[in-house]
Amino acid sequence: MTQDIYVIIEHLRGQVSDISYIMLAAARELAQSTSGKVVAVLLGYNAKGLAKDFATDQVLYLDHAALADFTSDAYQKVLSDLIGREQPRAALFGNTSIGSDVASVLSMRLGLPLVSSCRNFTKDGKFVSQICGGKIMAEGDLPAPTALITIVPGGYQPDQGRSAESPSITEAGVPALDALRVTLSKYIEPEVADVDISKEPLLIAVGRGIQNKDNIELAEALAQAIGGVVCGSRPVIDQGWLAISRLVGKSGKSVKPRIYFALGISGAPEHVEAITGSDTIIAVNTDPVAPIFNVARYGIEADMFELVEVLTEQVKAAKG
Amino acid sequence: MNATEVTERSFYAKVLEATPSGERLKLCLECGNCSGICPFGYLMAYPPSRMIAMLRADRFDKLLETDTIWMCVSCYACTAVCPSKVPLTFGLMTSIKEELIVAGNVPAELHTALQNSQRYGNPQGESPRKRADWAAGIQPEVKVLGKTKQPVDVLWFVGDYASYHPRVQSATKALAKILNALGVDFGILGPEENSDGDSQRLAGERGLFEMLAEKNGKMFGRYQFGRIITTDPHAYNAIKNEYPRLGISYPVQHYTEFLMERIGQLKPLLKREVKAKVTYHDPCYLGRANEVFDQPRALLEAIPGLELVEMAHHHTNSLCCGGGGGGMWLDGFQWEKAHVRLSEWRVREAMSAGANVLAVACPYETPRFEDAAKTMPGAEQLKVRDIAELLAEAMGV
Amino acid sequence: MNIVVLTKLVPDLVEELAIDASGAALDLAFARWIINEFDDHALEQGILLKERGGGTVIVVAPDLDGADDVLFTAAAKGADRLIKIKGDFIAANNHALARTLTAIIKELQADLVLTGVQAHNDLDGSVGPMLAECLQLPYVGYVSGVSINDGKSAIRKEYPGGLLAEMEVTLPAVLGIQAAEQPPRYVAVSKVRQAMKDFHIEEQDASDLDPGGAPEVGRMFQPEAASHAEMLTGEPAEVAEKLVNLFKELGVL
Numbered sequence: 001m002t003q004d005i006y007v008i009i010e011h012l013r014g015q016v017s018d019i020s021y022i023m024l025a026a027a028r029e030l031a032q033s034t035s036g037k038v039v040a041v042l043l044g045y046n047a048k049g050l051a052k053d054f055a056t057d058q059v060l061y062l063d064h065a066a067l068a069d070f071t072s073d074a075y076q077k078v079l080s081d082l083i084g085r086e087q088p089r090a091a092l093f094g095n096t097s098i099g100s101d102v103a104s105v106l107s108m109r110l111g112l113p114l115v116s117s118c119r120n121f122t123k124d125g126k127f128v129s130q131i132c133g134g135k136i137m138a139e140g141d142l143p144a145p146t147a148l149i150t151i152v153p154g155g156y157q158p159d160q161g162r163s164a165e166s167p168s169i170t171e172a173g174v175p176a177l178d179a180l181r182v183t184l185s186k187y188i189e190p191e192v193a194d195v196d197i198s199k200e201p202l203l204i205a206v207g208r209g210i211q212n213k214d215n216i217e218l219a220e221a222l223a224q225a226i227g228g229v230v231c232g233s234r235p236v237i238d239q240g241w242l243a244i245s246r247l248v249g250k251s252g253k254s255v256k257p258r259i260y261f262a263l264g265i266s267g268a269p270e271h272v273e274a275i276t277g278s279d280t281i282i283a284v285n286t287d288p289v290a291p292i293f294n295v296a297r298y299g300i301e302a303d304m305f306e307l308v309e310v311l312t313e314q315v316k317a318a319k320g
Numbered sequence: 321m322n323a324t325e326v327t328e329r330s331f332y333a334k335v336l337e338a339t340p341s342g343e344r345l346k347l348c349l350e351c352g353n354c355s356g357i358c359p360f361g362y363l364m365a366y367p368p369s370r371m372i373a374m375l376r377a378d379r380f381d382k383l384l385e386t387d388t389i390w391m392c393v394s395c396y397a398c399t400a401v402c403p404s405k406v407p408l409t410f411g412l413m414t415s416i417k418e419e420l421i422v423a424g425n426v427p428a429e430l431h432t433a434l435q436n437s438q439r440y441g442n443p444q445g446e447s448p449r450k451r452a453d454w455a456a457g458i459q460p461e462v463k464v465l466g467k468t469k470q471p472v473d474v475l476w477f478v479g480d481y482a483s484y485h486p487r488v489q490s491a492t493k494a495l496a497k498i499l500n501a502l503g504v505d506f507g508i509l510g511p512e513e514n515s516d517g518d519s520q521r522l523a524g525e526r527g528l529f530e531m532l533a534e535k536n537g538k539m540f541g542r543y544q545f546g547r548i549i550t551t552d553p554h555a556y557n558a559i560k561n562e563y564p565r566l567g568i569s570y571p572v573q574h575y576t577e578f579l580m581e582r583i584g585q586l587k588p589l590l591k592r593e594v595k596a597k598v599t600y601h602d603p604c605y606l607g608r609a610n611e612v613f614d615q616p617r618a619l620l621e622a623i624p625g626l627e628l629v630e631m632a633h634h635h636t637n638s639l640c641c642g643g644g645g646g647g648m649w650l651d652g653f654q655w656e657k658a659h660v661r662l663s664e665w666r667v668r669e670a671m672s673a674g675a676n677v678l679a680v681a682c683p684y685e686t687p688r689f690e691d692a693a694k695t696m697p698g699a700e701q702l703k704v705r706d707i708a709e710l711l712a713e714a715m716g717v
Numbered sequence: 718m719n720i721v722v723l724t725k726l727v728p729d730l731v732e733e734l735a736i737d738a739s740g741a742a743l744d745l746a747f748a749r750w751i752i753n754e755f756d757d758h759a760l761e762q763g764i765l766l767k768e769r770g771g772g773t774v775i776v777v778a779p780d781l782d783g784a785d786d787v788l789f790t791a792a793a794k795g796a797d798r799l800i801k802i803k804g805d806f807i808a809a810n811n812h813a814l815a816r817t818l819t820a821i822i823k824e825l826q827a828d829l830v831l832t833g834v835q836a837h838n839d840l841d842g843s844v845g846p847m848l849a850e851c852l853q854l855p856y857v858g859y860v861s862g863v864s865i866n867d868g869k870s871a872i873r874k875e876y877p878g879g880l881l882a883e884m885e886v887t888l889p890a891v892l893g894i895q896a897a898e899q900p901p902r903y904v905a906v907s908k909v910r911q912a913m914k915d916f917h918i919e920e921q922d923a924s925d926l927d928p929g930g931a932p933e934v935g936r937m938f939q940p941e942a943a944s945h946a947e948m949l950t951g952e953p954a955e956v957a958e959k960l961v962n963l964f965k966e967l968g969v970l
Contacts, residue, residue: 012876071884072857097859097876100835101893104842107930108815108850114842115932126935132837133730136743140935147932150842157968181855181887185871190879199879202969208694226969235695238655251429251652259969268687269444269485270651280967282960283946291486298963299946300956311957318961318970418905426903438906439751440731447731527907 001145003036006091007056008079009043010098012070013187016050019094021161023151024055026121027092028160030142031057033125034089040167041091043067043078048169055163060170066177072101073182080109081175087146095150103148113143120155130154133277154258154279194245195229201258202228205248205275208235209264209285209304216241218308219263225315231255233271249274263304267292331419332375339411347404348372354398354408359640359665360391363657368398368408371416389416390427390653393662394522394645395604400636410522413645417524433649434525437532441514442480443649451478452510454489458496463507471544474499474506474578475570477536477559479552480515481683487690488683491706495551495575497717498708502585506549512539516555518562518605523646530566533558537568548572551708553605553682554644560610574606576681576707580615583622590714593625596703598710599675600628601666601689602638603682616681619707623714631669639666643684663692667699677703679710718772718865721825722763722796723818723832724756725844726781726806730837734939741934743838745807750783755833761897762863763831764795770865773797775825779806779814785918792912793904799916804923811839812930815847817923822852827889829870834858834893841931849891857886858893 005027009020020040027038037057042050044061045068051059062082066074079102083091091106093099095117107114117129122139127149129138197203204223210216216230223230231246248255250270256277263284265271272295275281283296284304293299300307336342348369355367365386366374374383383389398408406412420426426434436445455462463472476499482492499506517532540548548570550556559572579586598620606612613635620628633639640647642662647654655661667689670678678689686704693699728734728748737744763774775798776791778784788799802821806814822830830852832845849856861881862873865888874882875895886892949959964970 012880017877069882073855097874100843101846101856101858104811104846105850105856107812107842108847111930113930113932114812116839116842127932129840130940131840132728132734132743135730135734135939136736136937137940138840138934138937140932143932154968181890182857183885185883185885188873188881188883190881196879199877226964228969234651238659238695244656247652250432251655259964259967268691273445281946282963293946293948296946299948300960301948301950302953302956306953307956310953311960314954314957314961315964315970318965421903421905422908424902424904428900431903434903439729445731447733449732525906527905527910531906531910 001087002089003034004039004088005031005034005036006083006088007038007040008091008093008099008102009040009050009054010070010094010096011044011047011050014050017094017096018158019096019099019151019153021158022153022156023092023094024161025156026151028055029156030090030121030125033121033123036089039088041079041082043075051169052166053162053164054167055161056167058170059167060172062172062174064174064177066180067174069184070098071180071182071184072105073180074177075102076105076109077177078174080106082172083112083146084110090142090147090149093148093150095152099150103150107148112146112148114148115140115143116150117152118149119152128155134279194243197229197231197246197248198253198255200229200255202226203248203255203257203260204228204230205232205260205262205265206230206236206242207233207263207265210236210241213239213241215305218305222308222312222315225312225319228259228261233265262292262296263308265292266290267295331380331415335411335415339407339415341405341407342411344404344406345372345411348406349404351403353401353403357397357401359395359397359662360393360654360658363391364388368412371412383416384419384423387425387427388657389413389420390430390646390650391657392417392645393640393642393647394519395640396608397640400608414522414524417646418526421524427650427653429652430523430646430649433646434520434523434528437515437517437520438528441532441535442484443515443520444480444484446484448511451483451513452508454483454492455496455508458493458500460500462496464510465507465543466510466512468507472505472507473546474504475540475543475545475548476506476508477516477548477550477552477555478508478513479550479555479683482551483513485683485687487687491683491686491708492551494706494712495708497712498579498715501589501715501717502582507543507545509539516552516558518554518558519644519646519648521558521562522644523649529562533563533566533568537563537566540568540570549575549578551575551683553603553610557605557609574612574681576615576619577612579711580618583618586711587622590623590711592714592716594623594710594714595625596677597627597629597675598677598679599631599670599673600679601631601641601670601685602635603680603685604638604640604644606681607638608636616707619711620679623710626710629673629675631673633669639669641666641685641688643688648684661692663688664696667692667696667702670702671699676701677705677710679705679707681707718766718770719826719828720763720766720772720774721822721827721830722756722760722774722776722791723822723830723844723848724760724776724778724787725753725814725833725836726750726779726783726787727753727836727838736937736939740936742808742937750781752787753833753836755835755894757901758897759831759833759894760791760794760796761899761901762894765898766829766863766865767795775800775827777802777818777821779809780804781806788918789912789916790904790909792916793908794902799918801918801920802923803920804926809926810841810928810931811844811847812841813926813928814844815851816927817925818848819851820924821921822848829865829888830854830891831894832891834860834895840934843893845891845893852891855886855890856893857884857890859895860892861894861896862898863892
């Protein structure tokens with residue numbers, strides 16, 4: 001039994017995902033209250049190099065051919081063996097297609113308590129989870145003896161989990177991995193054709209206020225600078241200024257980005273109903289009583305054209 | 321998914337037997353008036369007269385393959401113009417939509433509206449508990465019958481869009497103030513009110529309509545009142561013409577009929593001038609379907625300073641706003657096929673008539689016409705107002 | 718092919734949620750219960766598999782207000798058997814649900830168990846993977862495509878950015894459905910009413926609802942919601958600067 005905080009690293013096709021770094025940052029915060037170490041747990045095949053920028057006290061690397069790609073069965077076996085043996089104070093998993101396939105199974109297999117959708121930890125080591133579409137927060141003491149926790153983004157930034165110094169890596173033993181019930185056949189790349197705005201975290205939305213097709217370029221430039229995607233309300237799509245795949249609204253897609261930046265959108269119910277899942281809505285409109293200001297978290301009463309150009313430049317400068 | 325179990329024989333029999341005056345289907349002259357006057361007829365693979373021809377030629381399977389039936393907005397133009405008085409709108413068109421719904425062949429937007437109606441009693445998916453929130457702040461307070469439990473003279477059936485849509489709520493509040501000023505003893509069902517179900521019925525969901533009607537009927541039965549009035553021509557049509565078939569029978573008036581009965585009391589209260597050139601849009605379900613044309617106009621003419629002009633299409637020939645028969649919930653689908661909206665045609669007519677205000681009497685219309693006016697060059701100055709809003713303005717309430 | 722679809726009912730978010738007097742749990746006295754959206758997809762996937770390759774679809778729901786409607790609607794869509802689990806499920810967590818379902822699902826001898834990958838009120842993991850472990854079956858979640866070929870299941874698993882992985886899972890198995898291969902179909906009210914006449918809901922008793930494994934909540938609260946936007950003012954350059962800082966705070970810069 002230790003006071004250490006394990007972080008189960010997620011990687012796909014040679015890339016460590018952002019959630020892994022977010023978890024490392026979260027683990028650092030939690031470790032302060034348990035007075036334990038942060039231990040990054042990396043499963044893979046010839047994949048030690050992936051750990052080079054982990055902000056962690058130690059890396060446990062478990063190598064096996066069957067771990068070259070994620071499959072639920074293999075990860076469950078390896079991690080139940082490791083966690084059952086080492087008994088850390090907590091093990092953090094991503095609340096993702098990888099982490100969620102493992103954490104719940106381990107909870108039942110090892111008889112360990114499980115907290116899901118955890119966004120952050122408090123200074124005194126409590127978990128804070130968000131449920132019900134972000135409408136409800138639940139806070140509580142870290143359950144004992146080993147808390148299995150799935151982490152959602154929002155509480156920490158990936159950069160907080162990155163380090164310039166490469167951490168020390170220890171290899172750990174892997175149990176037999178034969179007779180696996182889940183095997184990977186192949187990956188299928190997404191079509192490059194167009195984006196699925198319902199899965200995008202950062203949306204720049206344009207409404208009627210954009211006035212004409214040429215001005216869409218302004219929004220595109222901002223989107224490029226900040227790493228977002230342009231979408232629009234009904235009138236913009238009707239005019240043919242954006243493809244129908246970019247339509248946000250009752251007859252288009254519902255979106256749930258971290259940020260919905262609405263330019264020249266009035267906020268008609270048919271549009272608003274499709275954006276209520278957004279974490280933060282920021283609206284720019286010349287009309288001070290536009291309904292969008294009743295659902296936006298931040299509002300700017302201004303002409304979008306003046307603002308967007310200046311903003312794009314400042315964003316580029318900030319990114320360096 | 322197909323409906324091959326449905327044969328021409330059983331479908332034909334259904335329309336003939338189950339629809340009032342369905343027998344008249346046999347009298348179709350194939351004159352084509354219906355297809356000609358249908359606002360979206362040019363886009364349908366089988367507009368009404370061709371539909372009947374296909375039935376007669378034993379080619380019903382062809383009808384079910386197409387999805388252009390969803391362009392029908394149940395505007396009643398075809399039914400009104402048919403020389404053989406064939407029940408086209410609620411008999412033929414609605415029955416085809418019913419077959420498509422049973423087969424599960426439903427455009428996604430419509431699916432959501434129907435599911436919401438089932439679950440929440442309104443197509444918008446709003447919380448039923450908030451159905452009377454629009455009335456907050458109005459003095460004297462609007463009576464919600466479930467709370468006051470007192471008999472009233474008038475039960476005001478408010479309707480879905482009048483209750484929840486932010487733009488339409490202004491008209492609803494206006495009418496509440498007018499009724500208060502006239503000293504009318506009225507109450508609303510509030511959270512106990514369900515959608516009238518008429519547009520859902522015309523969109524092919526007969527079972528859903530009956531379920532909603534039964535719920536409303538149960539609520540009507542709980543309270544005591546002399547008559548029902550409504551701001552919604554679709555609710556008016558349902559309560560007047562369809563609910564009695566289900567054993568739910570109450571006298572019902574559109575609010576314009578109700579107010580005209582009291583014009584002697586109302587006119588002296590219309591003190592302020594409303595200087596505007598106003599044109600009135602006859603809603604399909606008030607005008608063409610139920611022949612209430614005069615009262616709305618008389619109310620407008622009673623407003624000092626108001627000049628009333630007619631559009632090119634008026635009275636029985638009025639052009640639909642595009643919201644009926646499921647149209648409110650098929651905007652994306654219909655736009656993809658037509659790249660034009662009926663509401664835009666109507667706004668253009670209003671401008672041609674020289675009007676600066678387009679007056680309406682149906683909750684579907686205000687948002688539809690305002691949206692159309694926003695996108696049409698030259699129409700930005702056109703205001704859209706419910707008659708109740710204009711009356712309230714003239715009354716200074 | 719025995720396909721079992723496990724559905725959960727969750728509080729409808731259309732109604733405002735309230736915290737109860739203890740300050741540590743949801744006030745569910747007036748909650749409206751609806752089918753978990755992902756379970757609706759699981760049901761659709763089950764019906765699609767039956768339409769393609771034959772088999773029986775058995776739908777299971779816990780006894781909450783609205784369960785009957787969920788079950789009869791499933792029947793109207795093509796399900797064959799309807800089972801309602803009797804017990805006090807209002808405050809039951811996923812661990813309890815998984816344990817109590819184990820004996821019932823074992824008896825059904827499922828070849829495939831489909832359930833939604835998650836539900837919005839999950840605080841102690843998801844019921845699908847925990848049930849899989851209790852049944853000692855393999856589990857894959859975030860599935861958006863399923864096909865069955867002699868004793869094995871070929872599935873499509875979703876990763877971020879539109880990446881998909883095709884995997885093979887030995888049967889019997891439990892799959893956590895993210896999306897069915899087509900959106901859940903519409904079923905006419907008249908068909909549901911007919912199902913109410915033609916179908917019978919079997920009732921089974923829940924064994925003790927053992928909630929062990931879930932965290933203890935010290936307090937529940939609602940994040941602050943502004944009813945009007947906080948307005949950012951100033952010249953464009955000033956506002957732009959405020960926005961850049963905001964973007965940094967929100968973690969996108």
